[in-house]
Amino acid sequence: MLRGLWKLTWIELKIFLREPLGAIGTIVIPVLVFILVGRAIGPKLGPTANAANTFIGVGLPVLASILIAISAVLSLVTIISIYREGGILKRLRATPLRPHTILTAHVIVKLLLTAATLSLMVLAGKRYYPVGIHVRFVGFTIALLISTCSILSIGFLIASIVPTARFAQPIGAIIMYPMIAVSGLFAPIASLPPLLHAAAVIVPLTYAVSLLAGIWRGDPWSAHLGDVAALALVFFVCTALSAKVFRWE
Amino acid sequence: MHPVIQVSGVRKTYGSNVAVDEVSFEVNDGEIFGLIGPNGAGKTTTMECIEGLRTPDRGAISVLGLDPFRDVYKLQNRIGVQLQQAQLQKRIKVWEAIDLWALLYGKQATDGERLLEQLGLADKRNAWFMTLSGGQKQRLFIALALINDPEVVFLDELTTGLDPQARRAIWDLVRGIRERGKTVFLTTHLMEEAERLCDRVAIIEHGRIIDIDRPQSLVNRHCPDRSVVLASDDPHAAERFRAIPQAETVTCSGTQITIRGRGDDLVTEVIQCISENRIRVTDFRTILPNLEDVFLKLTGHSIRD
Numbered sequence: 001m002l003r004g005l006w007k008l009t010w011i012e013l014k015i016f017l018r019e020p021l022g023a024i025g026t027i028v029i030p031v032l033v034f035i036l037v038g039r040a041i042g043p044k045l046g047p048t049a050n051a052a053n054t055f056i057g058v059g060l061p062v063l064a065s066i067l068i069a070i071s072a073v074l075s076l077v078t079i080i081s082i083y084r085e086g087g088i089l090k091r092l093r094a095t096p097l098r099p100h101t102i103l104t105a106h107v108i109v110k111l112l113l114t115a116a117t118l119s120l121m122v123l124a125g126k127r128y129y130p131v132g133i134h135v136r137f138v139g140f141t142i143a144l145l146i147s148t149c150s151i152l153s154i155g156f157l158i159a160s161i162v163p164t165a166r167f168a169q170p171i172g173a174i175i176m177y178p179m180i181a182v183s184g185l186f187a188p189i190a191s192l193p194p195l196l197h198a199a200a201v202i203v204p205l206t207y208a209v210s211l212l213a214g215i216w217r218g219d220p221w222s223a224h225l226g227d228v229a230a231l232a233l234v235f236f237v238c239t240a241l242s243a244k245v246f247r248w249e
Numbered sequence: 250m251h252p253v254i255q256v257s258g259v260r261k262t263y264g265s266n267v268a269v270d271e272v273s274f275e276v277n278d279g280e281i282f283g284l285i286g287p288n289g290a291g292k293t294t295t296m297e298c299i300e301g302l303r304t305p306d307r308g309a310i311s312v313l314g315l316d317p318f319r320d321v322y323k324l325q326n327r328i329g330v331q332l333q334q335a336q337l338q339k340r341i342k343v344w345e346a347i348d349l350w351a352l353l354y355g356k357q358a359t360d361g362e363r364l365l366e367q368l369g370l371a372d373k374r375n376a377w378f379m380t381l382s383g384g385q386k387q388r389l390f391i392a393l394a395l396i397n398d399p400e401v402v403f404l405d406e407l408t409t410g411l412d413p414q415a416r417r418a419i420w421d422l423v424r425g426i427r428e429r430g431k432t433v434f435l436t437t438h439l440m441e442e443a444e445r446l447c448d449r450v451a452i453i454e455h456g457r458i459i460d461i462d463r464p465q466s467l468v469n470r471h472c473p474d475r476s477v478v479l480a481s482d483d484p485h486a487a488e489r490f491r492a493i494p495q496a497e498t499v500t501c502s503g504t505q506i507t508i509r510g511r512g513d514d515l516v517t518e519v520i521q522c523i524s525e526n527r528i529r530v531t532d533f534r535t536i537l538p539n540l541e542d543v544f545l546k547l548t549g550h551s552i553r554d
């Protein structure tokens with residue numbers, strides 16, 4: 001069914017790009033925001049600030065990546081619930097297509113868009129970002145793919161459970177965005193009060209942030225095997241759970 | 250003729266609502282089999298259990314020798330399905346859907362193009378799904394159900410929302426499927442459709458099958474009444490008609506005479522009576538019961554109520 005997967009992926013990609021604001025909303029706007037925010041607060045930090053340790057040097061690129069990943073997840077959750085509500089999933093199921101082929105096609109579309117956004121961000125960043133971006137592009141892309149897959153699996157779980165398409169986006173947002181707060185992006189996890197600290201340990205985003213920030217900074221992969229393992233665990237648990245509770249109609 | 254679909258003792262409940270109960274029937278190879286019944290009777294539930302899209306609580310189903318639950322993918326390859334309620338991606342183009350479906354079943358998309366032609370969708374091949382009219386969507390779904398040249402085709406409310414012309418085109422298409430030796434399982438609200446199209450029909454109400462047979466046999470069995478309405482100014486006509494053994498009642502109003510009776514012979518008898526007695530007749534028509542009347546008789550209400 002590999003041919004079916006490629007065809008479906010290609011069609012879904014075209015369909016997505018046909019949507020009003022489809023490409024602009026997912027690719028252009030995040031990149032613009034990233035550049036503009038960087039330029040707005042970059043100069044205030046002064047030229048002497050050590051780029052590798054500032055928010056502008058590491059935090060903002062990682063935050064932007066995470067936001068891109070989350071918006072991919074929310075969009076996936078919404079699409080799946082719209083497809084379910086409209087009977088599209090059901091119609092696709094009444095073919096030799098396997099269920100996981102349908103879902104995989106959507107994941108690939110999201111990953112492609114995420115990769116496109118990221119490339120654009122790095123390219124534009126090289127030229128317009130206040131702090132020079134000398135990132136290991138391949139390494140960071142892999143780190144982001146791992147993080148996105150893991151976050152997407154949380155999205156699958158949400159998509160499997162949300163009752164209607166109308167609630168999909170808000171419920172997804174309520175679950176995803178607060179994770180950013182405790183993920184260590186804005187305050188070091190060690191400095192959080194005990195309760196939030198505990199939350200940070202549970203929240204998968206923490207590991208994504210740690211991995212992305214590390215790779216962006218130039219850490220070796222061996223320093224982040226724990227993060228990768230945690231993200232993989234999240235991925236397998238969520239995928240298995242959502243396969244159990246997934247509703248087609 | 251051996252059965253392609255065998256259903257026995259199927260029951261399906263949604264919570265405390267029993268949608269289908271004790272449903273058993275067989276569909277033979279190469280026939281057009283219709284399931285008719287009012288809204289909520291359990292037609293879609295029955296059909297989707299057979300297609301492997303829903304799991305019955307009880308009972309056994311076999312399609313082409315396969316178990317729709319265990320062998321669902323093998324089965325999907327050999328059947329074609331048109332669902333009563335379905336959508337495609339809003340912005341998928343007609344040809345893209347045809348192309349995708351053709352590829353999924355390992356067929357040539359050119360067959361799809363021919364189907365689009367037959368279904369009057371050729372000029373819509375570049376249109377987005379969301380821009381199609383209701384009837385055009387329906388026709389696209391029928392094309393998708395036929396694209397793999399399936400051995401058994403399932404059509405749930407196949408002509409809902411279609412204009413008479415499109416309806417006829419689809420009837421022809423369905424008859425064409427039968428001519429190629431394939432089997433068709435359909436549901437419909439339209440008694441005319443069932444009567445014209447189906448070799449056999451099952452009448453279902455409140456989740457139970459009331460009767461199964463050829464449409465004409467159902468009519469003969471449940472509604473043997475026939476009426477002949479004629480106009481004649483012969484003053485002795487009514488009297489002569491009363492002498493016919495099959496005539497149960499003969500009523501006159503003005504020059505119009507209505508003869509009611511039972512059995513297929515009534516009409517012949519009336520004609521013979523007219524010719525033997527040289528009765529001058531200025532109008533003559535027969536009123537024969539149809540499936541609609543059978544339905545009314547069996548369920549106590551019309552299918553549209």
Ligand SMILES: Nc1ncnc2c1ncn2[C@@H]1O[C@H](COP(=O)(O)OP(=O)(O)OP(=O)(O)O)[C@@H](O)[C@H]1O
Binds near residue numbers: 287294
């Ligand atoms: N997914 C579902 N969840 C709960 N109840 C359902 C579901 N599908 C059908 N039902 C119920 O089962 C019964 C049979 O429904 P079904 O759709 O099989 O009827 P139908 O004969 O196809 O009707 P129609 O002519 O309106 O299409 C109805 O009472 C309906 O309310």
Ligand SMILES: [Mg+2]
Binds near residue numbers: 292293294333405
């Ligand atoms: Mg129905």
